[in-house]
């Protein structure tokens with residue numbers, strides 16, 4: 001992959017991760033369940049770590065973080081407002097799972113293009129595994145809430 005192409009892709013992920021940080025922070029203030037509030041805060045911090053590691057990689061490659069150009073990602077905070085009550089929380093978590101699964105797919109695709117012997121490869125893997133852990137936790141919580149209903 002050419003450097004310019006890598007920088008462009010990284011900027012796409014940079015935007016995605018910024019969006020995740022805002023989304024989870026917002027959700028942590030909206031849900032009723034205290035444990036879920038704390039988990040979403042923590043997940044937002046981990047997403048912030050992704051923002052920073054991607055930002056650093058863009059700079060290292062000579063790019064400018066935030067040069068999104070014509071990129072219009074499939075991002076939204078539209079799951080906000082669903083959070084109240086157990087049914088609302090389940091809907092919110094399911095939307096999060098979809099978002100995480102999309103991120104994982106995009107990370108996997110990028111990994112395949114990135115080539116094995118690079119720092120980039122390791123960075124993408126590390127972020128991918130975090131997204132997988134978020135997905136697993138959200139899925140587990142959905143099961144728990146659905147059992148209670």
Ligand SMILES: [Fe+2]
Pocket residue numbers: 017020046047050127130131
């Ligand atoms: Fe992330």
Ligand SMILES: [Fe+2]
Pocket residue numbers: 020047100130131134
């Ligand atoms: Fe995530």
